[in-house]
Amino acid sequence: KTVAIVGCPFRGGQAKLGVDKGPIHLVEAGLPEQLAELGWKVQFDGHHQFEEIPTEDDPPIGKLKNPRSVSRVCQAVAKVVGEHAKKGQLPLTLGGDHSLAMGTISGTLEKYPDACVIWVDAHADINTAETTDSGNIHGMPVSFLLGIGPKVDEFSWVKPVLKPHRIVYIGLRDVDQGERRILREYGIKAFSMHEVDKYGIGRVVEMALDHVNPGRKLPIHLSFDVDALDPTVAPSTGTPVRGGLTFREGHYICEAVYETGCLVALDIMEVNPSLADSESAKQTVAVGCSLARSALGETLL
Numbered sequence: 001k002t003v004a005i006v007g008c009p010f011r012g013g014q015a016k017l018g019v020d021k022g023p024i025h026l027v028e029a030g031l032p033e034q035l036a037e038l039g040w041k042v043q044f045d046g047h048h049q050f051e052e053i054p055t056e057d058d059p060p061i062g063k064l065k066n067p068r069s070v071s072r073v074c075q076a077v078a079k080v081v082g083e084h085a086k087k088g089q090l091p092l093t094l095g096g097d098h099s100l101a102m103g104t105i106s107g108t109l110e111k112y113p114d115a116c117v118i119w120v121d122a123h124a125d126i127n128t129a130e131t132t133d134s135g136n137i138h139g140m141p142v143s144f145l146l147g148i149g150p151k152v153d154e155f156s157w158v159k160p161v162l163k164p165h166r167i168v169y170i171g172l173r174d175v176d177q178g179e180r181r182i183l184r185e186y187g188i189k190a191f192s193m194h195e196v197d198k199y200g201i202g203r204v205v206e207m208a209l210d211h212v213n214p215g216r217k218l219p220i221h222l223s224f225d226v227d228a229l230d231p232t233v234a235p236s237t238g239t240p241v242r243g244g245l246t247f248r249e250g251h252y253i254c255e256a257v258y259e260t261g262c263l264v265a266l267d268i269m270e271v272n273p274s275l276a277d278s279e280s281a282k283q284t285v286a287v288g289c290s291l292a293r294s295a296l297g298e299t300l301l
């Protein structure tokens with residue numbers, strides 16, 4: 001089985017510099033070799049060069065920042081991920097900020113229209129053009145994929161391919177008021193850190209899978225924002241929030257998803273190597289690599 005590494009050096013979905021360097025740090029930490037070690041055939045065509053749209057040519061649309069750049073890059077990513085998936089490969093997208101998931105999940109669902117999404121994150125990333133406060137599109141990908149909220153012409157290419165009962169969240173602990181309303185209104189299942197504490201990660205993952213993939217027959221797209229982990233575990237990320245998943249809880253999710261045998265696509269997002277001292281940056285890059293390995297079959301015994 002081939003894993004196709006899609007390096008996406010992109011930061012337009014948010015304001016901090018450095019998250020576009022995530023892919024190169026993950027690759028230079030040896031991720032391709034580590035996956036080959038696990039027995040994967042590894043295809044890595046080099047990092048995608050997204051031609052930048054100069055800021056002066058990409059003014060906000062309403063509150064949305066860098067809309068043309070985000071749209072163009074995500075459309076390119078959707079095409080690349082879709083192509084790899086159609087070839088029967090497993091696309092592993094390395095971010096880059098989480099707005100990229102508009103592209104990755106669009107690509108996956110083109111090949112696997114009935115795929116379900118497991119979204120591991122401190123945040124719901126489900127703000128609409130109306131509910132967003134920041135205007136940072138990395139806080140919005142899920143709303144575009146569901147086709148909810150006011151239409152934004154620039155993003156008309158994003159088809160409403162995702163259904164509310166086909167996504168489940170694990171790790172939420174910083175959800176805006178508007179997002180809380182949307183989660184309730186659409187009946188979207190979310191296991192916050194409260195549920196992780198209450199039931200333990202084993203039961204939470206089982207309940208999450210039972211919700212979106214009851215017979216374990218549907219393909220799974222795992223979209224992992226490293227800020228789901230506690231900042232002591234993954235410090236070098238753009239929007240850290242205290243009280244997150246432990247190292248083991250994060251890896252357990254990946255191991256359990258791999259065990260289903262249903263994984264068809266994986267995103268490791270929001271590693272920003274330039275946000276902390278080099279030790280913390282290295283630690284965060286190393287966690288990104290180990291999460292990917294666990295989701296792709298690495299076991300402890």
Ligand SMILES: N[C@@]1(C(=O)O)CN(C[C@@H]2CCCCN2)C[C@@H]1CCC[B-](O)(O)O
Pocket residue numbers: 097098099121122123124125127132133134135136138139140174175176225227238239270
């Ligand atoms: N909901 C957010 C948005 O900007 O829309 C607001 N939040 C930051 C904000 C800081 C002040 C207290 C409330 N939270 C970040 C989140 C997006 C995270 C995107 B991800 O990809 O990193 O998950």
Ligand SMILES: [Mn+2]
Pocket residue numbers: 098121123125138225270
């Ligand atoms: Mn996110």
Ligand SMILES: [Mn+2]
Pocket residue numbers: 121122123225227228239
């Ligand atoms: Mn997040």
Ligand SMILES: [Mn+2]
Pocket residue numbers: 098225227237238239270
């Ligand atoms: Mn983040």
